[in-house]
Amino acid sequence: MRKTQASAAGLAGPAGGSRPAPARARPPLKLRLRRAVSRFGGPVFAGVVIALLYGPIIVLAAFSFNNSIVFSLPWAGFTTKWYSVAFGDANLRAALINSIWVAAIVAPVSVVLGTLSAFPITRFHFKLRGAAAMLVAAPLVIPWLVIAVSGQLYFHFLGVDLSQVTVLLMQIVVTFPLVTVLVAARLARFDRTQEEAAVDLGASQLQVLRYVLLPHLMPALAAGFILAFSWSFNNFEISYFVSGFNQLFPVWVYSTLRHATNLPEVNAIATLVSGAEVALVYLAWLFFTWRSGARTAREKADALLEAVR
């Protein structure tokens, strides 16, 4: 454009005018920049955000193999000794076992309670429906810190010593409403004529539940189970206030960091736990997109959003 303007104004170089104009003029720098930004700006921006989310964890994992107690360059050599230190730590082992044990109970209980509460809220009409829905949603909105403090006071008031049982109970309270939301969303999209058809074909109530409703709810139940497990395993606030002397994994990491002793050990175990968490969720997601027959990217995105809505 600049070139054509220049030749139009008679300011072209010595050969101007006689040389045939190029088939496609090079656009000006400003336009090219704008195009480049609109083309690469988004991907670069998204890449930077993803790098900020995952970068620190990757660096953490890398330094778990560094043969030094400080996390700075230069690299002090490869070692796996921090992993043996972590495995030899009895407190850490106890905390991990506690956490897995608690999560393994919280997850199925949350699925049951969440499903039970989702049914009446989405399908039945009764006077207290609004109140019930608000009550079930409240633990998702009220800060966990407040719930944790009230739990601490409550168990003290009841004269119950803090233990794995108290932390388990409080975690169920904050976790099962998540399953309620997932199952209710899935139920709301269920076409009830399917049920009527099943009844017309002679199915009993139980058969409708088993062969029509449950298969439809399965993705939500599975997502609910996995999310409830990870919410429970990762839960820090509640665990910190009501677990008493039985440390859970997040509390162990927190108190180790507060005292700043033997940090590479934290790197090692954090790497293992993060790897396990990512692998678990990714495998579950692969399994369910495969089961649900999601082939296109759109269907897979829907399956994914199902889990986060």
Added chain:
Amino acid sequence: MAAEAVLSARQRWQARAVRRLRPFGFLFGPVGVLLALFVAPLVLLLIMSFRYDSLYITKTGFTLANFAGIFTNPAYRTVARDTLMMATTAMLLQLAIAFPLAYFIAFKARRWELPVLLLLVLVDELNPIVRIYAWRMLLGRDGLINSALQWVGLTSRPVLWLLFSKFSVILVLSMSWVNYTTLPMYAAMKAINPIVFETATDLGAGWFTRWRRILLPLAAPGIFVAILLVYVPMFTDFATPALVGGPSSYMLGNQVADLMLEIGDWGTGAALSLLMLAATAVISVAAYFLSRLNQLD
């Protein structure tokens, strides 16, 4: 047969009773759990905040002293102001990151839409304390960022305000929650038919008008959900300031944790928790009404 069609009065009554009671059969378990372990503790919290309960005071009975102590002590005011400042800055930073990111994923990413979405969901499965620790490791005095800055030659000495400062708390809070901020905004934007934008362009709207009159109002519910999901937990967070903050970034959450677990002043701790609960309720309602201002007619 007539016997099938005609139900006796008793059977009808039974059927109605079953229909009436069915919801409560389902809700018995969940609501029972919530009443026993959620409502009752909150009621106790309310009562405790109006009672003397401290290791240092032997008085008993009802009082307003806990609240009076909080409102008259200037230290609480400073902490509350710092908390509000840090949580709000982190929220604005996240909205500034999440809005374009959600727009990119929803409209521009195409085949990258799913991977980016999956990565945003997956990062939430990582342990939050571990994620905070990873940042602490990076930002430290001898951390990777300081080594890099010195290697490039931007500074000759380690930059100390990177860690144990307001800066580190705001940064780590933002990075802990930005995925949660993005997802509801993405869901809201995904529901917009892109044809709306083309129509607006054909009718002569520039990018700013499209952004201001279409994208923003239609994404507003998503922004509200994001603020509700993220602002409240950030406002009450105490792990982040405890691990990457310093004396200047002590937050209300730390105050509550210290009152309850270190100092043992449970009355004041309960009162402060209750005030924070009230503040989060105000924030939630405000976010809700703000989201309604921008609806399309």
